[in-house]
Amino acid sequence: MPDRLDPWRAAQADRVFSGTVELARLPRLAEAVIGLAPVPGGVSEVCYRLAFARDALGFVRVSGTVQAVLRLPCQRCLGEVELAVDAPLALGLVRGEQQAERLGEDLDPVLVEDDEPVCPRDWIEDELLLAIPAVPRHAPGDCVAPASPESVAADDREVAAADVAEHDNPFAILARLKSPGRDED
Ligand SMILES: [Zn+2]
Numbered sequence: 001m002p003d004r005l006d007p008w009r010a011a012q013a014d015r016v017f018s019g020t021v022e023l024a025r026l027p028r029l030a031e032a033v034i035g036l037a038p039v040p041g042g043v044s045e046v047c048y049r050l051a052f053a054r055d056a057l058g059f060v061r062v063s064g065t066v067q068a069v070l071r072l073p074c075q076r077c078l079g080e081v082e083l084a085v086d087a088p089l090a091l092g093l094v095r096g097e098q099q100a101e102r103l104g105e106d107l108d109p110v111l112v113e114d115d116e117p118v119c120p121r122d123w124i125e126d127e128l129l130l131a132i133p134a135v136p137r138h139a140p141g142d143c144v145a146p147a148s149p150e151s152v153a154a155d156d157r158e159v160a161a162a163d164v165a166e167h168d169n170p171f172a173i174l175a176r177l178k179s180p181g182r183d184e185d
Pocket of ligand 1: 074075076077078079081137138142143144
């Protein structure tokens, strides 16, 4: 796939591009991940398939998939967590907001300038960046926070706060004070 291409011509010719991209060529993604792990049965790269076509309304649509296994820092155990991404891509190229409104709901609008080439690699990178959770973590129970003094202190504070909530709740105290009296009645 060329770095830059004319999307209108690619759609006219029903071009289909597929292949892999190295992480080094996706600098924004490279900053957000530790690295890439191998995709099932493949390389440690991003695999993509992008098909250009014109739809019934005359829009250029780009559909396909982006696959990668992202290695992310787990925010709980500070170890490494792998995230397998297999994201469908369905873009509709528009020249302005008015066109975007007419676009089918199944397509994500991508604004392009007239006669300007597009860089499909940016779309691939955007899709992977979108797939990264705000707080990457192993599944619950799969890891524990390291027992550093800081995190232990934080845990203690949480436990203490929970105790306060449970025992010093004014209604709980009231209930404890009231129950013996009721027995004497
Ligand atoms: Zn973890």
